[in-house]
Each structure stands twice: as structure tokens, then as C-alpha cells.
Amino acid sequence: MDELEMDAITVTFGGLTALDDVGLQVGPRQVHGVIGPNGAGKTTLFNVACGFVQPDSGEVRRRGERIDSLRPRDLPALGMARTLQGLGLFDRMSVLDNVMVGADHHARSGFLGSLLALPRAGRDERALRDRARAVLDDLGVAAYADRYPPSLPYPVRKRVALARALVSAPDVLLLDEPASGLSAAEMDELGELVTALAATTSVLLVEHHMDLVMQVCTQITVLDFGRVIAQGVPEQVREDPAVLAAYLGEEVG
Template sequence: MSELRLSNITVTFGGLTALQDVSLSVGPQQVHGVIGPNGAGKTTLFNVACGFIHPDSGEVVRNGQRIERLHPRDLPGLGIARTLQGLGLFDRMSVLDNVMVGADHHARSGFLGSLLALPRAGRDERALRERARRVLDELGVAAYAERYPPSLPYPIRKRVALARALVAEPDLLLLDEPASGLSAGEMDELGDLIRSLAETTSVLLVEHHMDLVMRVCDEITVLDFGRAIAHGTPDEVREDPAVLAAYLGEEVQ
């Protein structure tokens, strides 16, 4: 089982309420999308799920266990991996080494063992390198393994960032606007990839490209001014008057 539940999340910044009593859950092998107009609170909610922001009230529950004061460093141990809008790749490390960073917690010997050149450290490094190459191959970017991120087109760097998350073999993947900067064709490929990932991994997708969200998501939560105004399947959300009002500025009777 792989479940993430955010319950009654409220976040304030000074006198501004960024989120007000927002709840959602991501079930096993489910793609759950979060959408909304600019300033709706999508990024704040994503940051709560990642542990970057601690809510003023509400609960973060992972597989039935309430997580107190979640931090980004806790994610690997909880079977969670994430990608960020800014990619966060290391310019002076090869693509392969960048991806290996994402699997580092699998290494039993750790950083000290690598410094001391312990035999186990060598075995761990070889295993991680093989794992990283395999994931790069699965994402179609193995040919760039020895290249450096600044020399690569943006869509390739996006796949490298995704590979770094997937190499940790997470049960839950958090994706923050993965389609930004992609062409229509590249977005179609991304949609196919997300659906294939959902065969083994749950996905929380924060995105503003409606076509992609409607195509790949099983459930969608719509935010507007920090509140959840709709939740349901793509068809249900598409026909919700409150969603139309939020995006088109129409008054709901």
C-alpha cells in the first residue's frame, strides 16, 4: 500500500492565508492532479507534501502514520521522491553522477565508507551506477550519461531530473509542473510516461497544463484562492461550475 493524505491543511504567511482547510489523498497506483489559477496555492500545497513548509494546522499522513514536522530529508525513508520546477541539477557533475545522487540512500556504507574506500563502498557504488544507467535507459536518455547538464536541451534535463527521482525506487512520486518548457509533442511523451509510472508508483502531480492533467489523472483537486473548490474525476471536474468560474472569471449562480 502507498498512500499520502493531507488533511485540513492551513498555511498562513503573515496576514495572508495561502491554504485554508485543504484536504486530498493519493492512493496506491493513482495519479492525483492539483490544478488552479495562478496564486491558487498549488506550490504551497506541494511544499507541504515535500516538507519545505510546515502547516499551521492539519495533518500529513503517510501509510496511516501521522508525520510530525515533515522535512525533505525524511522523504527517502518514507518511500517518496520529488522533482522541482528548478530541476536542481548539479552543473559540474555528469548526468550519471547527478542521477546517482538520488539513489545515495540505498548505499549501506554511506559517505564515510566512500572516503575510507571500504570494500562495501565500492560494491555499493557499482550497484548504484548500474541502477542509474538502467533508469536513464528507461527514460531514453542513456546516451547523455557522461554529458554535463548545461550542455543539454531543457527537455533532456527534465528527464534527467526525473531519473534522479526514480532511481530511488519510490512508492510515491511528487511532480511539480513537469510539463513546463515542453513542446506539445514532448508533453504527450510525458503523459505516456506518467501513466506508465502509475503502474507501480503513486503520483501527485501539480500542473497548470489542463490537457495533460485531464489526460493522465485519476483524481483531480482544484484550488482557488487557497481553498479546494472541486474534487473528482477529470470528467467531473471539467463540468464543475465552480471550476469554470475560477478559470474564466464567471459568476456561479
């Protein structure tokens, strides 16, 4: 059963059709890439998957169950997490506290318990702190746990944002252009990281760096003007005439 399925998704903004009957499936431990020229509808599709945009028609399903009314706050309870292009880190919170925000739904006693200083709330906070430190360590940025995002290099902040998504141990990870702003060497490291994540996590990757997409994805969906023009494994997509034409004749990859 697919971890995430989007079927016949149509989205309009005013008189503009941003997505027209778009569908894709993200299977277990699969990295499914979404690519396309600027304005193709990639960001809109990602926003539908995250619950930021509600489709005019179509269905979003999680393991076969419809989640059409998905909202971003619902993602953790569904075993999903996402990163955004803009990082979304809190400048006045430490790196560790930023990451803990992503794990907050694991705290059984919740926010009210923290306010009341209940014993279980204290145990939960310690457990969350340990979880956050472990994920930062896995991503090689534990040394920055007590620093604040504005003082960090951009690639480190990208890893912190990823740690905040991973700390909830999601089954489905939604990545919106994770390679933006990275050097070639940093992109190679990101590719290795995404490949390693796919051993336990399904990934929906929206990206415009073709080298990364071809390196890590097992399936690719290509959009152009809001419609699917190609789907398949990287080798099929690379050689598809419609894809080459969409990219103005430039080789993909």
C-alpha cells in the first residue's frame, strides 16, 4: 500500500489552473521526485501534500485513507513531516529548542502539563531533549545545539531544519528544494543523506537540481504547466522527449 497518494488533484487560483488532474504515488521506502520548469506547479503540489493548499478536486490518501482536509498541524499525527525552502527556524530559540518543536507531539502530557510543571511533563521534556540531540548528532550538527540560527552557516541551518522534521520519526518526509543554496559538495552529502533516510522513510522530494534528483530518486513525476508530462524511473524520464522539450532541449541530468 502506498504511503502517500495524490489522485486527480486540480487546483485553481482565480482564473489560473495551477494543477490539472495531477496524480502520483509514494511507495514504502521510495524517494519520489517532482521536477519541472519554473511555474510548472511543483510548489503548489507540495503545498497540497502539506495541507497548505486545499485542492478544488481530487483526493489525497495516506495508506489508503483519505486525508483531503489535511492541515499542516495534522502532519505529525499522520506520521508525516516536512521542510520548507525558507527553513522556518526561530531566530530567538536555540538550535536544540528549534528541533524540539518538531517532536513536541510526542510529549504525552502536552503543553498544559508543562505549564503546570507536572512530573511527567519534566520527564517528557528530558526525553524530547535527548531525542533532539540524537538527531542533531546523526546529521553531524550536534556541536551547534546551543547556538542560535542567525549565527550559523546556511548549510548548517538547512540541517537543523531537516533535524526538526526528522525528530518526529516520520514515515513520510516531504522535502521542498532541500538543495537550494548548497555547494556541489554539500549537495553530494545531501544525496547520501536522503538515500540513507530512504531505508526507513518514504520521501517526496520537490527539487530543481537534476543531478540530485537523478541520484536519489527511485520514481520521478515531471510537471509542465500544471500537468503531468512524464512519470517513471530516472532512466525513462531522462530520455523522454516531452521532458527534454519542457526543458528547452537541455539534457536532464
